[in-house]
Amino acid sequence: MSRQFQYQDDVLIEKSFNWKQMARLFNYLKPYRSAVVKVVLVMMIFGMLTRLAIPLLIGTAIDQVIDPSRGSGHVGFLIGLVGGMLLMYLLRWWAQHYTITHTNDIGQKVIFDLRSALFKHVQSLSFRFFDKRPAGSVLVRITNDVNALQDLLSNGVVNSVIDITQLIGIIVILLVLQPKLAIAVMITVPLLFIVSSSLRKRTRMAWQTVRIKQSRINSHLNEAIQGMRVTQAFAQEKENMTFFENMNRSSIRSWNLASSLNQLFGPVIEVTSAIGTLILLLYGTHLIQAEELTVGVLVMFITYVSNFWEPINRLGQMYSMLLISMSSAERIFEYMDEKPIVAEKPDAKPLPHVQGHVRFDNVVFGYEPGRPALKGLNLDIQPGMTVALVGHTGSGKSTIVNLLCRFYDTIEGRVMIDGTDVRDVTLGSLREQIGIVMQDTFVFSGTIRENIRYGRPTATDAEVEAAARSVRAHDFIVNLPNGYDTEVQERGSALSMGQRQLLSFARALLADPRILILDEATASIDTETELRIQEALGTLLDGRTSFIVAHRLSTIRHADLIVVLDHGVIVEQGNHDQLMRSGGHYRGLIEAQYRFLSA
Numbered sequence: 001m002s003r004q005f006q007y008q009d010d011v012l013i014e015k016s017f018n019w020k021q022m023a024r025l026f027n028y029l030k031p032y033r034s035a036v037v038k039v040v041l042v043m044m045i046f047g048m049l050t051r052l053a054i055p056l057l058i059g060t061a062i063d064q065v066i067d068p069s070r071g072s073g074h075v076g077f078l079i080g081l082v083g084g085m086l087l088m089y090l091l092r093w094w095a096q097h098y099t100i101t102h103t104n105d106i107g108q109k110v111i112f113d114l115r116s117a118l119f120k121h122v123q124s125l126s127f128r129f130f131d132k133r134p135a136g137s138v139l140v141r142i143t144n145d146v147n148a149l150q151d152l153l154s155n156g157v158v159n160s161v162i163d164i165t166q167l168i169g170i171i172v173i174l175l176v177l178q179p180k181l182a183i184a185v186m187i188t189v190p191l192l193f194i195v196s197s198s199l200r201k202r203t204r205m206a207w208q209t210v211r212i213k214q215s216r217i218n219s220h221l222n223e224a225i226q227g228m229r230v231t232q233a234f235a236q237e238k239e240n241m242t243f244f245e246n247m248n249r250s251s252i253r254s255w256n257l258a259s260s261l262n263q264l265f266g267p268v269i270e271v272t273s274a275i276g277t278l279i280l281l282l283y284g285t286h287l288i289q290a291e292e293l294t295v296g297v298l299v300m301f302i303t304y305v306s307n308f309w310e311p312i313n314r315l316g317q318m319y320s321m322l323l324i325s326m327s328s329a330e331r332i333f334e335y336m337d338e339k340p341i342v343a344e345k346p347d348a349k350p351l352p353h354v355q356g357h358v359r360f361d362n363v364v365f366g367y368e369p370g371r372p373a374l375k376g377l378n379l380d381i382q383p384g385m386t387v388a389l390v391g392h393t394g395s396g397k398s399t400i401v402n403l404l405c406r407f408y409d410t411i412e413g414r415v416m417i418d419g420t421d422v423r424d425v426t427l428g429s430l431r432e433q434i435g436i437v438m439q440d441t442f443v444f445s446g447t448i449r450e451n452i453r454y455g456r457p458t459a460t461d462a463e464v465e466a467a468a469r470s471v472r473a474h475d476f477i478v479n480l481p482n483g484y485d486t487e488v489q490e491r492g493s494a495l496s497m498g499q500r501q502l503l504s505f506a507r508a509l510l511a512d513p514r515i516l517i518l519d520e521a522t523a524s525i526d527t528e529t530e531l532r533i534q535e536a537l538g539t540l541l542d543g544r545t546s547f548i549v550a551h552r553l554s555t556i557r558h559a560d561l562i563v564v565l566d567h568g569v570i571v572e573q574g575n576h577d578q579l580m581r582s583g584g585h586y587r588g589l590i591e592a593q594y595r596f597l598s599a
């Protein structure tokens with residue numbers, strides 16, 4: 001299959017640890033500081049202390065009660081010790097339950113904050129940001145990468161604090177109980193460290209690969225679902241399936257590898273712990289024989305040492321998780337650090353209610369360096385005028401409207417509305433006064449009423465209906481199964497092309513902007529709908545400055561001014577009759593269209 005999907009931003013990260021990034025990430029835990037401290041305290045007091053106390057109780061039981069040299073009259077004491085142990089176990093269970101509930105809660109809240117902050121930021125970014133990235137990869141960062149941090153920000157932090165404290169506690173107790181034996185046992189720690197760190201590096205890379213493969217699946221799925229119509233229309237389902245299956249298989253393979261590497265840690269820990277126990281028993285026996293150690297203390301040692309490996313193992317896993325999470329954090333912060341190219345000036349003022357006088361003053365613009373889309377454009381449009389922008393594909397029509405809405409900033413020259421440079425006003429106040437009707441009307445999931453109201457959320461039902469009536473959309477809406485309350489879906493597939501156009505006209509009319517931009521649909525529709533749309537358009541354009549990226553002859557003919565563009569330059573302007581008479585580009589375009597229609 002020739003199609004190649006590339007998700008360039010998903011690369012294996014093998015960088016050294018970025019402490020700054022980590023501090024930045026942990027900043028998100030700040031609002032929940034007191035909750036974290038509470039959980040750590042509960043776990044330390046009731047979880048860790050009970051764990052440390054249990055071996056002491058066992059050792060005491062052996063030396064004070066079970067040791068035959070001490071007689072057998074201490075059953076009451078033994079029951080007391082066992083009761084104490086039972087209480088410790090219960091407290092421990094409760095502390096674990098408390099910790100799990102609360103760490104999950106903290107984790108969820110942090111993830112919520114992080115995801116909201118990221119979405120808010122991404123929403124503020126300029127068109128140029130989205131030009132460069134497939135929607136799928138943005139989606140993956142807001143979902144997968146944020147999710148990848150959940151474990152770290154919940155159990156990760158709390159468990160690490162507890163594990164470190166527990167380790168220190170055990171080491172101190174062992175050293176106090178029998179320093180020589182303690183040092184002998186700990187000889188195994190560096191051994192474990194060396195073996196596991198090389199294994200851990202491989203495991204970390206393997207888990208990163210898993211994450212990347214899963215991200216690719218998500219990115220691909222997003223594209224595949226969005227492009228499903230094209231896939232089906234070109235009967236590419238089989239090829240698409242093969243591609244997907246390969247990705248899926250490769251994801252499983254990477255998961256199997258990572259998980260088998262992960263499973264090697266268990267045996268490594270077991271072997272080290274066995275060596276530790278061997279040292280403990282050999283050297284311990286020697287010390288007992290030399291009367292430097294009691295059997296009870298040896299049992300305490302054995303229990304403590306068995307509790308020693310678990311936190312070490314968890315801390316190692318935590319370190320790997322930290323490294324993997326940091327690669328997600330880096331991806332998230334890369335977006336967070338992306339500045340909107342079209343930014344409001346700090347002293348930007350709201351644009352007052354405008355008349356609709358639009359001026360392009362020697363505007364030069366290009367989307368990419370070295371490829372100008374507009375080359376020194378001058379236009380002066382009086383309030384209320386209807387301007388038709390015509391020209392070959394790629395001539396710069398949409399670019400003009402993109403600059404008017406300030407989706408991009410000019411490289412040279414100015415765009416002025418009522419004498420104010422669009423860069424001097426707040427983006428909200430500018431765009432509120434400009435209504436846009438896109439060629440492919442985006443219908444959001446919801447009812448027809450909600451979709452029309454998108455233009456002005458505060459509009460009443462009566463106003464929504466009035467707008468729909470004015471643009472002749474009311475008739476088709478009331479004929480839908482639930483009238484204005486009919487649910488429509490994301491791509492508006494339940495509605496025809498013409499109906500979607502009328503819906504978008506109603507939306508724009510309700511918003512009542514002073515300046516209207518209309519990207520006229522190119523698809524041909526039946527004559528009755530065409531007439532209805534033309535009538536609706538008349539209502540919509542009335543009294544506003546309008547820019548129409550025009551394709552229909554009827555629209556172009558009625559425009560007050562026709563601007564003919566060619567390769568980013570205005571080659572002609574005037575009304576229909578003037579331009580026809582002059583016999584230039586425009587006449588050529590119109591005659592070509594006639595020839596096409598009559599062919």
Ligand SMILES: Nc1ncnc2c1ncn2[C@@H]1O[C@H](COP(=O)(O)OP(=O)(O)OP(=O)(O)O)[C@@H](O)[C@H]1O
Pocket residue numbers: 131367368373391392393394395396397398399400
């Ligand atoms: N987002 C973008 N990134 C890079 N180049 C772009 C982008 N949008 C448009 N261009 C380029 O800018 C030039 C002008 O494009 P523009 O969309 O303004 O043309 P148009 O006249 O509206 O075309 P059409 O009638 O096909 O919509 C073209 O060469 C196009 O390839």
